[in-house]
Amino acid sequence: MDIVEFLSERISEDEAVARTLLGDRAVSKSGAWYEQRLLLECEAKKRLIRIVESARQSALAAMVSDTDPELGWIPQSIEWMEQSLYALALPYYDHPDFEQGWLRA
Template sequence: MDVVEFLSQRIAEDEAAARNLLNDRSVSESGKWYERRVLLECEAKKRLIGIVESARQAALAAMVRHPEGDTPWIPEAIEWTTLSLNALALPYVDHPDFERRWLGT
């Protein structure tokens, strides 16, 4: 499993849990505020993953188009996109599917 797939699954789980709590009549208004915030954070993460993944794919495509190495920025772009996605996975470090290599240490 790659980090994008891992993150997509965790975010979907977070969204489902937040929606369940929003539908629970026993949850306080402050609890519902928090769950609405979780949903917004999930949406923000999905957008950020889309942006970073697009940048990573663009860098990989440029590397294929210019295999002679005329694009010295590509390794750095791939590295920062990878580091960014790995950082988003950090809150899920205790999940059994989390891969230690995503810690970058």
């Protein structure tokens, strides 16, 4: 499982829990606020993952298809993008599918 797939699955799980709790009439107003906030955080993470993954794929495509010596920045940029994804995975460190190599960020 790659980091993007892992994050997408965890965020979907978080969203499902938040939606379930929002449907529970026993949840207090502060609890409902928190769950709404969690849903917004999930959406923000999904958007960030799409941006980073799009940039990463573009950089990989440029690196593979071009021999321009000015493209030396691409490997370092790809590393930064991966580090960003690893940082987003940190809250899920105790999940069985979490890879310890993602902690190297």
